[in-house]
Amino acid sequence: MIDLRKVALILSLIMLWGVTVVSAEITRGIDTFTEGVTINSGINADPTNLKSLYFSKIIQPNAVVDYEIQATRINLKDFIFLDTFMEINIDNYSVQKIAVKEAKKMSLVNKNDIYSNIIVSVPNGIVQEITSAKRIALRFQTAAGSYVYVLPDPVLAEWQQVINTEK
Structure with missing residues (x-):
């Protein structure tokens, strides 16, 4: 006989494991107008907290x-990103504020949900620290306080790969 409790436990564990997996991917794009190249590491994180996060290397002709970090969130009004600053903590040692370069907000069909997107330019000094980092935490400012996202190890490795990728 099949023990339904064991089957339910196994299915639950598979579902929990699936929820914690982050979908990461490196992509490359070419601006046909300027012939510039963009290399991105993009993840689709937990949609209830952080819909997507991109680290981009933009190589001009x-x-x-x-370098830029772009974060997107779809959430209630109190939890949308503020257009002030983002903090980056590298290896629990160096905490730096980075001003928001661009912020977008848009109401969605469900009036309770708001699309919120920010872009920050990453200074070269921080880019150099990322190349040897073992841990990176990002703190985003919201109307209700701050939200912290710690990069999973595979995502950090992708960011380092993006930095080291040539045109």
């Missing part, structure tokens, strides 16, 4: 390289 004149060889200027910029």
Whole structure:
């Protein structure tokens, strides 16, 4: 006989494991107008907290390289991102504030939910720290306080790969 309790336990564990897995992917894009190249590490995180997070390396045709972090959240009004700053904590040692470069907010069909997106430019000094980091935590400011997201190890490894990728 099949023990339904064991089957339910196994299915529950599979579902819990599936919820904690972060979908990460490196993509490359070319701006056909400027011929610039963008290399992204993008994740779709827990949609109730952080819908997506992108780390981008933007290589201009004149060889200027910029880095950005873009975060998206769909949540209640009190939990949308503020357009002030984001903090980055590298290896529990270096905490730095980065000003928000761009912020977008939009009401969705469900009037209780708001789409919230911020972009921050990452200074070169922080990019250099990321290359050897073992742990990175991001603290986002919201109307209800702050929200912390710790990068899973595979995502941190992808960010380091993006930094080291050539055009």
